[in-house]
Amino acid sequence: MSSLTLEAQSSRWSVLAVCSAALMLPLSFSAGVIATPAIAVHPGGSPLALSWITNSFLLSFGSLLMAAGSLADRYGRKRLFISGVLVFTLLSLLTPWLPSVVWLDIVRALQGGAAAAALAGGSAAMANSFNGEARARAFSMLGTSFGVGLAAGPVVAGMLMQAAGWHSVFLCCALFGAVALLFGTRYLAESRNPEPQPLDWAGIITFSTALTLFTWGLLQMADGGSTPLTRILLLASLLTGALFVFIERRTAFPMLDLSLFRYGRFVGVQLLPVATCYCFVVLLVLLPLRFMGFYGYDALTTGLLMLAISLPMLIIPSIAVSLTRRCHPGTVSAGGLLLAAAGIGLLSAVTPQSSLLLTLLAMLLIGTGSGLPWGLMDNLSVSVVPPQRAGMATGIFSTVRVAGEGVALASVSSLFTFLLARLANHHHASAESLPTLSAGSAIDSALLPMAEHAFQQLLWVLLVVTVICAVAIWLCLVPRGKQIN
Structure with missing residues (x-):
C-alpha cells in the first residue's frame, strides 16, 4: 500500500475521531434537556438548580474555549484534544454515583471545561491538516456531526430513559468518547504554533x-x-x-484580537452561530419542554417528535457545501436563515388544537433552513485568519457559538418569564403559580392558554432576531464579491 494511500486513510480516521467528539459534546447538552424532568423527580432540586444542569455546562464550555485555543496552539492540538475527551468521558461515567443535583451541576461545569479542550484542540488540528476543498469537506462533516449531536440528543435520550433511566443518557456519551480516544490517539497528527504567544x-x-x-x-x-x-x-x-x-x-x-472585528467579513462569520442559536438551538430545548410540560407527552414520544427538526441536519449541511459551487456562501446562509424564520412563523401559529402535521412541517422548515449555514460556518470560521492562528480562529468562533447558546437560553427563559408575568398581571393570576421553562414538568390546565400565548410571543421574538441576523450576514459577506475559501 502506497504512503499516499496510508496518509489518506489516516486523515479519514482522524476526522472520525474529531467528529465522534463533535457528536459527544452537543449530545450531552441536548440530551440533558430531556433528562431534566426525570432528574427533578429524583434526586430532585429547585428550578434554578435544575436549569444549571444545562447552563453550567454551556458556561464553562463557552468561557474557556478561547483559552483552550491558545493552549492548543502552544502545547499541541492533539494533546489538548485527547486530554479533553478523556476527562469528559471519565466524568460521564461518574454521573450514576452523584448524590444530588448540586453535584451534577458541578460535574457538568467540569465537563464544559473538558469539552472546550476537546473541541478547540480537535478543530484546530483538523484546520492544520487539511487545505482548500478537503478542509471544506472535513469541516462540513464536523459541523454536521455537531448539529446531529445537538438534534439527535432528544431522540436518543427518550429511548435510553425509556429503557434504563436518566443516568444512561450521560453514560451514552462515554461511548462516543471511547471512539474519539481510540482513533484520535492513533491517527490524529500533532501540531502547534511554532511561535506561540504567552497565555x-x-x-x-x-x-x-x-x-x-x-x-x-x-x-x-x-x-x-x-x-x-x-x-x-x-x-x-x-x-x-x-x-x-x-x-x-x-x-x-x-486572547481575543479585537482588531479582527473591524472587518465586516469576520463579523458576518461570527453572526452565523448567533443566528442558529436563536432559530435552532434554543428550540431544541424549548420544544421538548413544551411537549412534556404543556402537552404532557412522555420522553420517548417527545424525542420522536423532535426528529422533524433533527433529521435535516443529517443531509442539509452537505447540500449547503454543494450549493456554494453556484452561490456565494453568504447567500446560502442568509437564505437558509430566512427559511428557518418562515418555519418559526408557522410554528407560532400552532395551538394545542392544531394538526400535529402543521407542527412537524414548521419544525422541518426550521431544521432545513438552519442546516444550510450550519454546514458552512465551521470552514468559514478558519478561513478568515492564517493557518498558524487556527487555534484563535476556532476558539473565537466556538466561543461565540457555545457562549451564545448559553446566553440565548438564559435570555429566552428570562423573556418567557417576563411575557408570562405580564399576561398574568393582565388576567390577575398569581405569579407564584406560573410555569417556567426549566423543569419541563406538567402545568395546570387552567394556565395552559396563558403559557401558550406567551410561547407564541416568544417565537415572534426569535423570528425577528433570525431575520435581522440573516440580513446582517448577507450584507457582511456577500457584497465583497469574493467567496471565502
Missing part, C-alpha cells in the same frame, strides 16, 4: 467572569424577576466585560 491569564479570567455573571443574572431574572441580586449580577458583568475589553486592547498578546 493571557487576565483576559481569560475577566472574560469567564463576565460571561458567568451575565448568564447567572439572566437565570436569576427567569427564576425570580428583577431582584436586587439580579441587578447586581448584571451590573457586575457589564463592569467585568468592560475591564476585559480594556485588558485586551492593551496587552501585547491578547
Whole structure:
C-alpha cells in the first residue's frame, strides 16, 4: 500500500475521531434537556438548580474555549484534544454515583471545561491538516456531526430513559468518547504554533467572569424577576466585560484580537452561530419542554417528535457545501436563515388544537433552513485568519457559538418569564403559580392558554432576531464579491 494511500486513510480516521467528539459534546447538552424532568423527580432540586444542569455546562464550555485555543496552539492540538475527551468521558461515567443535583451541576461545569479542550484542540488540528476543498469537506462533516449531536440528543435520550433511566443518557456519551480516544490517539497528527504567544491569564479570567455573571443574572431574572441580586449580577458583568475589553486592547498578546472585528467579513462569520442559536438551538430545548410540560407527552414520544427538526441536519449541511459551487456562501446562509424564520412563523401559529402535521412541517422548515449555514460556518470560521492562528480562529468562533447558546437560553427563559408575568398581571393570576421553562414538568390546565400565548410571543421574538441576523450576514459577506475559501 502506497504512503499516499496510508496518509489518506489516516486523515479519514482522524476526522472520525474529531467528529465522534463533535457528536459527544452537543449530545450531552441536548440530551440533558430531556433528562431534566426525570432528574427533578429524583434526586430532585429547585428550578434554578435544575436549569444549571444545562447552563453550567454551556458556561464553562463557552468561557474557556478561547483559552483552550491558545493552549492548543502552544502545547499541541492533539494533546489538548485527547486530554479533553478523556476527562469528559471519565466524568460521564461518574454521573450514576452523584448524590444530588448540586453535584451534577458541578460535574457538568467540569465537563464544559473538558469539552472546550476537546473541541478547540480537535478543530484546530483538523484546520492544520487539511487545505482548500478537503478542509471544506472535513469541516462540513464536523459541523454536521455537531448539529446531529445537538438534534439527535432528544431522540436518543427518550429511548435510553425509556429503557434504563436518566443516568444512561450521560453514560451514552462515554461511548462516543471511547471512539474519539481510540482513533484520535492513533491517527490524529500533532501540531502547534511554532511561535506561540504567552497565555493571557487576565483576559481569560475577566472574560469567564463576565460571561458567568451575565448568564447567572439572566437565570436569576427567569427564576425570580428583577431582584436586587439580579441587578447586581448584571451590573457586575457589564463592569467585568468592560475591564476585559480594556485588558485586551492593551496587552501585547491578547486572547481575543479585537482588531479582527473591524472587518465586516469576520463579523458576518461570527453572526452565523448567533443566528442558529436563536432559530435552532434554543428550540431544541424549548420544544421538548413544551411537549412534556404543556402537552404532557412522555420522553420517548417527545424525542420522536423532535426528529422533524433533527433529521435535516443529517443531509442539509452537505447540500449547503454543494450549493456554494453556484452561490456565494453568504447567500446560502442568509437564505437558509430566512427559511428557518418562515418555519418559526408557522410554528407560532400552532395551538394545542392544531394538526400535529402543521407542527412537524414548521419544525422541518426550521431544521432545513438552519442546516444550510450550519454546514458552512465551521470552514468559514478558519478561513478568515492564517493557518498558524487556527487555534484563535476556532476558539473565537466556538466561543461565540457555545457562549451564545448559553446566553440565548438564559435570555429566552428570562423573556418567557417576563411575557408570562405580564399576561398574568393582565388576567390577575398569581405569579407564584406560573410555569417556567426549566423543569419541563406538567402545568395546570387552567394556565395552559396563558403559557401558550406567551410561547407564541416568544417565537415572534426569535423570528425577528433570525431575520435581522440573516440580513446582517448577507450584507457582511456577500457584497465583497469574493467567496471565502
